[in-house]
Amino acid sequence: MMRAREFVQPPGVGQAILPADTLSSVSRRQMESRRQPGLAAPQRLLLLLLSLFLAFAPTLPAQSIPYSRPVETAPQAETIGGGYKTPAVQKPLPRDAYLQMLDVLLLAAAMGISVWLVIKRRSRKWAVALTIGSLAYFGFYREGCVCPIGSIQNVALALTDRTYAIPMVVTATFFLPLVIALFFGRAFCGGVCALGAIQELVLLKPVRVPPRLDRALGLLKYVYLGLAIFLAIKPALGRDFLICRFDPFVGFFRRTGAPHMLLLGGGFLLLGMFVGRPYCRYLCPYGGLLAWCTRLARRGVTITPDKELDCGLCAEACPYGAIEHMRAVRKDCLYCARCYASCPRDGELAHTKAELVHLS
Amino acid sequence: MTYRQIRVIGGKGNAPGQFATSLRCLAVDAHGQLFAGGDSEIKLFDAAGRLKRRWSTSRPVLSLAVAGDGAVYAGQPGQIEIFDGAAKLVNTWRGETLLGRVTAIGFVKDGVLAGDAADRAIRHFDRTGKFRNHIGKHNPVNGFLIPNGVVDFAVDAQGVIHAANPGKHRVERYLPTGELLGHIGRFHGTDPAGFGGCCNPTNVAVRDHIYVTEKAGPRAKVYDFNGNLQAVVASAPFDPNCKNMSVAVDGRGLVYVADTVKLAVFVFEPVTV
Amino acid sequence: MSEPVTRRDLLHQVVRGGVLATFGGGAIFLVQKAHGQVVWQVDASRCINSRLGDTGAEACKLCTTECVVALSAVRAVNEYSKCGRCNICPAYFNITSAVDAQGLPSEKLCPRDAIARKPIGKADPEDPANNFYEYSIDEEKCDGCGKCVMKCKEPLGLGSIVLRVRYDKCEDCNRCAISRACPKDALIQVPVEQALRPPELHPRTE
Numbered sequence: 001m002m003r004a005r006e007f008v009q010p011p012g013v014g015q016a017i018l019p020a021d022t023l024s025s026v027s028r029r030q031m032e033s034r035r036q037p038g039l040a041a042p043q044r045l046l047l048l049l050l051s052l053f054l055a056f057a058p059t060l061p062a063q064s065i066p067y068s069r070p071v072e073t074a075p076q077a078e079t080i081g082g083g084y085k086t087p088a089v090q091k092p093l094p095r096d097a098y099l100q101m102l103d104v105l106l107l108a109a110a111m112g113i114s115v116w117l118v119i120k121r122r123s124r125k126w127a128v129a130l131t132i133g134s135l136a137y138f139g140f141y142r143e144g145c146v147c148p149i150g151s152i153q154n155v156a157l158a159l160t161d162r163t164y165a166i167p168m169v170v171t172a173t174f175f176l177p178l179v180i181a182l183f184f185g186r187a188f189c190g191g192v193c194a195l196g197a198i199q200e201l202v203l204l205k206p207v208r209v210p211p212r213l214d215r216a217l218g219l220l221k222y223v224y225l226g227l228a229i230f231l232a233i234k235p236a237l238g239r240d241f242l243i244c245r246f247d248p249f250v251g252f253f254r255r256t257g258a259p260h261m262l263l264l265g266g267g268f269l270l271l272g273m274f275v276g277r278p279y280c281r282y283l284c285p286y287g288g289l290l291a292w293c294t295r296l297a298r299r300g301v302t303i304t305p306d307k308e309l310d311c312g313l314c315a316e317a318c319p320y321g322a323i324e325h326m327r328a329v330r331k332d333c334l335y336c337a338r339c340y341a342s343c344p345r346d347g348e349l350a351h352t353k354a355e356l357v358h359l360s
Numbered sequence: 361m362t363y364r365q366i367r368v369i370g371g372k373g374n375a376p377g378q379f380a381t382s383l384r385c386l387a388v389d390a391h392g393q394l395f396a397g398g399d400s401e402i403k404l405f406d407a408a409g410r411l412k413r414r415w416s417t418s419r420p421v422l423s424l425a426v427a428g429d430g431a432v433y434a435g436q437p438g439q440i441e442i443f444d445g446a447a448k449l450v451n452t453w454r455g456e457t458l459l460g461r462v463t464a465i466g467f468v469k470d471g472v473l474a475g476d477a478a479d480r481a482i483r484h485f486d487r488t489g490k491f492r493n494h495i496g497k498h499n500p501v502n503g504f505l506i507p508n509g510v511v512d513f514a515v516d517a518q519g520v521i522h523a524a525n526p527g528k529h530r531v532e533r534y535l536p537t538g539e540l541l542g543h544i545g546r547f548h549g550t551d552p553a554g555f556g557g558c559c560n561p562t563n564v565a566v567r568d569h570i571y572v573t574e575k576a577g578p579r580a581k582v583y584d585f586n587g588n589l590q591a592v593v594a595s596a597p598f599d600p601n602c603k604n605m606s607v608a609v610d611g612r613g614l615v616y617v618a619d620t621v622k623l624a625v626f627v628f629e630p631v632t633v
Numbered sequence: 634m635s636e637p638v639t640r641r642d643l644l645h646q647v648v649r650g651g652v653l654a655t656f657g658g659g660a661i662f663l664v665q666k667a668h669g670q671v672v673w674q675v676d677a678s679r680c681i682n683s684r685l686g687d688t689g690a691e692a693c694k695l696c697t698t699e700c701v702v703a704l705s706a707v708r709a710v711n712e713y714s715k716c717g718r719c720n721i722c723p724a725y726f727n728i729t730s731a732v733d734a735q736g737l738p739s740e741k742l743c744p745r746d747a748i749a750r751k752p753i754g755k756a757d758p759e760d761p762a763n764n765f766y767e768y769s770i771d772e773e774k775c776d777g778c779g780k781c782v783m784k785c786k787e788p789l790g791l792g793s794i795v796l797r798v799r800y801d802k803c804e805d806c807n808r809c810a811i812s813r814a815c816p817k818d819a820l821i822q823v824p825v826e827q828a829l830r831p832p833e834l835h836p837r838t839e
Contacts, residue, residue: 072715073477073506073507073508073509073717073791074507074714074715074716074717074718074791074793075480075507075717075718075765076714079480079502079503080501080718080753080754080765081502081754081755082753082754082755082756084753084754084765084767086713086714087713087767087769089710089711089712089713095800095801143804145804145805150807153807154807155659155663158663158666158667159659159662159663165663165666165667166663166667167667168663168664168667171660171663171664171667172660175656175659175660178656179653179656182649182652182653183649239808240808241806241807241808244806244807244808245808250701254701254702254703254804255703256701256702256703257701293652296645296648296649296652298645298649499763500754500755500756500757500763500764501754501755501763501764501765505719505720505762507717507718507719507790507791508788527717527719527720527762528720528762528763529721529762530762546736547721547732547736547737547738548732549728549729549730549732549738550729554732556728557721557723557728557789558717558719558721558722558723558728558789558790559717559719559721575788575789576788576789578788601685601686601787601788602788603787603788
């Protein structure tokens with residue numbers, strides 16, 4: 001899936017990845033002297049933590065490079081003269097902390113709206129609008145980063161590897177949808193997830209997957225989840241981020257990618273025209289986690305059996321096989337609100353009819 | 361005219377006749393003895409290439425020159441140390457502004473010239489060390505164009521200064537008063553008669569011809585005073601990462617080139633066909 | 634209308650509370666150890682295009698071809714303060730191309746024409762050799778192929794041009810695709826502050 005930002009606790013990096021000279025005492029002094037007053041609070045905190053680390057980091061021997069330039073030989077602005085000023089080297093900063101926080105807030109807001117639209121308003125129309133909005137922002141604008149699905153690996157690694165750390169943004173991105181699922185079900189899947197959204201929108205003519213096959217295929221995602229965690233928590237050299245690597249749709253979000261991955265994504269979309277959200281139902285490892293949390297959910301999409309009318313239109317409308325025996329299977333419900341839209345006694349259809357009756 | 365390699369002096373190592381970390385400068389005296397500077401040390405090799413004497417300097421040696429009376433001038437960062445023929449320190453000229461980084465020393469009739477790479481110019485002093493004038497400083501770029509970090513020059517028998525200006529791909533001729541007489545050389549990326557790369561030649565020596573060394577790819581060449589290429593002395597023996605290879609010529613016409621990576625002095629002999 | 638609390642609901646509430654507590658604990662644990670953002674950066678002393686001793690080799694183009702970002706998130710940047718401002722810049726010109734009437738090489742090196750040159754200081758319009766030049770790289774055009782980096786490095790140049798990750802483009806992938814392919818493991822994760830300072834390619838010894 002989308003790659004979550006990866007954050008490593010610096011001492012571990014120093015030992016495992018960094019060449020000795022990049023952490024030489026000289027550069028450390030330079031770095032500290034580079035700190036400037038008047039920075040924003042989060043940056044100041046970052047710098048404080050950084051300098052704390054630097055103070056305690058082990059001194060590493062300088063790596064010997066066989067050739068060295070004895071003195072600075074490049075002409076500087078004062079020798080060039082003519083009022084010349086050395087321009088700053090172009091080096092854009094990583095995404096600002098407040099923008100990263102904004103992503104988390106948007107994620108939370110989108111899930112809240114999704115819950116409200118589907119459970120309270122029972123509005124398929126607005127749920128689709130939210131899906132499109134999420135696809136545009138989290139998918140095409142943010143190019144699929146950060147996402148909870150990929151963050152599984154980072155969280156697993158951060159929990160097991162002493163030297164690996166993830167920033168609060170990733171922690172929040174991972175836990176928020178799970179907490180929502182504990183109370184309201186898979187609101188993340190319906191209104192927010194960009195991977196889900198792209199599949200949701202291509203669904204043309206869903207065929208019913210035989211329940212037994214559906215259940216069997218559904219187990220795949222747990223295998224995938226286990227494999228992804230297993231590979232992610234391996235020692236640094238053998239480590240692999242399977243979910244990110246085989247994200248079928250991120251190539252579309254980024255408008256670039258390896259041909260075989262784009263082909264795979266195309267395949268999923270093609271399949272998704274007839275089988276509702278195949279990646280979500282059968283492969284998505286985060287979907288597996290959400291499904292388990294949803295089992296404990298207090299509220300969710302509810303199908304109320306009607307005393308007079310057992311039409312089953314809702315079950316027909318559900319492309320995900322999440323309505324069995326006129327009851328919503330909340331762990332499989334992907335918050336699309338199709339059932340409500342199709343219900344003759346509830347939702348938009350019912351309201352429209354009522355109005356018509358009233359008018360006539 | 362062609363050249364063949366007859367000897368290799370020094371090399372990287374800790375033996376007395378070897379250089380541990382650096383080899384920066386060469387000079388030959390009237391007897392064909394070779395002075396080589398590096399590692400804050402001056403080594404004297406006899407005409408056959410055997411180590412005769414070695415002594416330390418207070419700072420890393422960047423340049424060497426032997427005066428007519430046998431005194432050895434050692435250019436260093438911020439100073440020039442003057443030794444007599446017996447390697448005894450007789451004088452030290454200090455001056456952070458005029459002698460920022462002395463990468464070449466030469467002699468004219470009644471004066472001493474020092475190339476200051478920190479200020480990209482040549483200083484003209486009298487024999488007592490009193491400053492007279494700058495050479496090569498008053499031009500639109502305020503000095504020589506030396507991204508390689510070395511001002512190098514040599515003085516011919518008439519007292520004309522031949523200074524390498526690598527950024528311009530020229531060897532310029534100056535009078536000791538600072539007057540620019542002219543130059544030889546032009547850029548050419550493939551023709552060996554031109555100077556290649558961003559900034560060449562880096563070092564220069566003069567006797568009956570003008571001897572220059574280039575970096576990237578390293579080579580030593582001989583030009584006549586009109587700028588016509590006479591010979592490519594060598595290029596193959598030098599380490600490709602070599603730069604600022606000091607060059608010296610003795611009375612027999614032997615060409616000494618210091619490989620700054622292999623830390624060895626390559627000696628070439630002219631072969632007349 | 635209140636629903637009667639069943640044993641099943643009670644059980645759910647307890648389990649939910651437990652799961653929430655676990656999440657909270659995990660989150661607190663992760664937040665406590667979360668400090669110091671690290672980002673991918675090219676270690677110039679490892680990258681074959683910029684590290685010393687690889688003279689003459691063809692530029693490694695893996696940063697261009699492997700990156701998941703269009704055109705690559707790795708671009709060449711010129712650390713101006715280290716640039717020699719040469720008239721004949723081997724990273725700007727194809728220095729082995731034919732020499733034109735002005736005495737300059739006739740071809741440029743950059744296949745995407747991303748490097749611009751302008752005289753600076755007291756410019757002498759008569760003699761191109763009498764000027765300093767500023768070479769700036771248009772990062773929107775540059776695809777990080779490293780050809781100029783290869784030519785700029787010592788001893789041919791001063792090594793002022795190096796490959797750098799551009800953070801407004803970098804997706805910060807868990808496992809950077811370039812790092813996967815890089816033969817010298819030159820893509821490393823460093824703290825942000827460190828990633829933004831100029832690379833120490835040539836430690837000064839004296």
